[in-house]
Amino acid sequence: MSFPIVPEWTNAGILPPNDPINPTNRERSPYKLEAGHFVQRFGTSPQRQKIVKGLLAFRHYLYGIGIIKGFQWLDGSFVENIEQIEQRNPKDIDVVTFFELPKGFHSQEDFLEKHSKMLDRGWLKNSFSVDSFCVQIDSPHRYNLIENATYWYSVWSHRRSGQWKGFLEIPLSPEKDESVCKNLLPIDCERRNVS
Numbered sequence: 001m002s003f004p005i006v007p008e009w010t011n012a013g014i015l016p017p018n019d020p021i022n023p024t025n026r027e028r029s030p031y032k033l034e035a036g037h038f039v040q041r042f043g044t045s046p047q048r049q050k051i052v053k054g055l056l057a058f059r060h061y062l063y064g065i066g067i068i069k070g071f072q073w074l075d076g077s078f079v080e081n082i083e084q085i086e087q088r089n090p091k092d093i094d095v096v097t098f099f100e101l102p103k104g105f106h107s108q109e110d111f112l113e114k115h116s117k118m119l120d121r122g123w124l125k126n127s128f129s130v131d132s133f134c135v136q137i138d139s140p141h142r143y144n145l146i147e148n149a150t151y152w153y154s155v156w157s158h159r160r161s162g163q164w165k166g167f168l169e170i171p172l173s174p175e176k177d178e179s180v181c182k183n184l185l186p187i188d189c190e191r192r193n194v195s
Contacts, residue, residue, distance in 0.1 A: 006031040016166055029166030030156075031169065035173065036176065036179065042079065054092075054127075056177055066103070070098045070100055072172065073152060076093055078090040078094070097172075098137045098149075099134060100137060108136045108139065118132075
């Protein structure tokens with residue numbers, strides 16, 4: 001699968017939401033990229049590398065509980081040039097995981113009852129430096145999926161000030177994440193035993 005290049009930050013320190021020269025072009029936010037490209041593009045400082053390491057550990061946690069199909073939308077100050085905008089480091093990364101229910105579970109409720117930590121945003125933020133949300137994409141309630149996708153798109157396509165901006169999408173891929181941990185990060189990926 002080939003992904004378009006993620007544009008550079010604008011002078012305002014954000015990803016452009018679309019191509020200003022061709023605003024109806026399909027190459028727009030959310031910008032799709034592989035985990036390796038994400039690490040290379042956004043893991044540019046020790047603080048950012050720490051957050052990337054947490055994101056990869058979070059993804060490893062998801063794979064460990066059976067979530068291996070889907071994708072994540074990434075946003076927040078981490079995908080902005082927050083160092084320029086607010087003269088500070090990013091504190092975490094905002095993540096919405098759109099996932100297929102693992103085999104053996106009949107509903108999202110059954111799955112989340114067994115893996116309730118997936119909904120504990122405080123624990124996830126402390127454990128992985130991610131502000132996490134989740135949406136089941138293979139739900140029989142398609143209207144809820146459309147409603148959730150529309151909600152997250154509208155929230156993440158704007159800064160709190162109302163300024164329109166872009167965000168990212170990365171597919172879930174245990175194999176590619178393993179390669180990233182082995183080959184791209186100047187810091188070791190750690191496996192966090194969480195249950």
